[in-house]
Amino acid sequence: MSQWNENEILDLIKSRRSTRSYQDKPVEREKLEVILEAGRHAPSGGNNQSSRFTVIGNKEVLDNLCRLVEAAFAGMEYDENTYSSLRSSIIRSREGGYRFHYDAPVLVVISNRRGYGNAMADSTCALENMTIMANAMDLGTCYINQLHWLDEDATVRDYLATIGIPKEETVTCALSVGYPATPDGLPPREPLVRKGNKVYWVE
Numbered sequence: 001m002s003q004w005n006e007n008e009i010l011d012l013i014k015s016r017r018s019t020r021s022y023q024d025k026p027v028e029r030e031k032l033e034v035i036l037e038a039g040r041h042a043p044s045g046g047n048n049q050s051s052r053f054t055v056i057g058n059k060e061v062l063d064n065l066c067r068l069v070e071a072a073f074a075g076m077e078y079d080e081n082t083y084s085s086l087r088s089s090i091i092r093s094r095e096g097g098y099r100f101h102y103d104a105p106v107l108v109v110i111s112n113r114r115g116y117g118n119a120m121a122d123s124t125c126a127l128e129n130m131t132i133m134a135n136a137m138d139l140g141t142c143y144i145n146q147l148h149w150l151d152e153d154a155t156v157r158d159y160l161a162t163i164g165i166p167k168e169e170t171v172t173c174a175l176s177v178g179y180p181a182t183p184d185g186l187p188p189r190e191p192l193v194r195k196g197n198k199v200y201w202v203e
């Protein structure tokens with residue numbers, strides 16, 4: 001018999017939902033270290049382990065990043081073919097006050113070798129591990145794509161370089177982490193109904 005209870009693990013996975021509103025409360029370093037450890041132990045193509053995790057918990061840095069992200073999106077054009085989430089980032093940036101990370105106290109930026117075929121796959125395996133671990137710790141998370149969309153924006157990359165993210169790396173994704181601003185302080189947990197992600201059995 002396995003040492004794990006599969007129903008509990010499945011509940012943990014199914015109850016992971018995106019948190020888009022956070023308390024203005026720092027996340028303890030020990031808790032972040034556990035979450036990052038989960039990310040670091042994700043599988044990686046060829047066991048390359050080339051993902052870089054930059055944990056930003058400095059409010060001034062996050063505010064600077066928000067301003068640069070807003071300026072970058074506000075200067076973009078869009079039309080009816082623009083991916084809806086990107087269009088929404090552009091529109092909200094033009095309106096002003098766009099907080100792409102939902103004002104989470106922590107943003108984990110994941111980067112990897114530019115041009116490496118498994119860069120995105122490795123990074124998102126790590127990101128998913130972190131979301132599940134955070135859920136187990138009653139912390140909220142949300143996948144944040146904006147820095148990936150701005151991977152080639154010179155101003156954003158200049159700024160990311162000042163906090164140690166080399167321009168030679170591609171920014172694959174990011175994860176907001178924090179205590180949810182919900183009435184009970186817990187992450188939203190009601191599983192979303194699955195309409196897609198179909199399974200076909202060949203027996």
Ligand SMILES: Cc1cc2nc3c(=O)[nH]c(=O)nc-3n(C[C@H](O)[C@H](O)[C@H](O)COP(=O)(O)O)c2cc1C
Nearest residue numbers: 016017018019020085100142143144145146191192
């Ligand atoms: C590749 C990818 C990119 C995403 N980008 C964003 C994003 O930039 N901002 C955001 O609020 N949510 C983002 N999400 C979260 C999805 O919107 C969310 O997972 C989906 O609506 C299902 O909701 P749930 O996470 O609560 O189950 C992203 C998810 C994935 C997998």
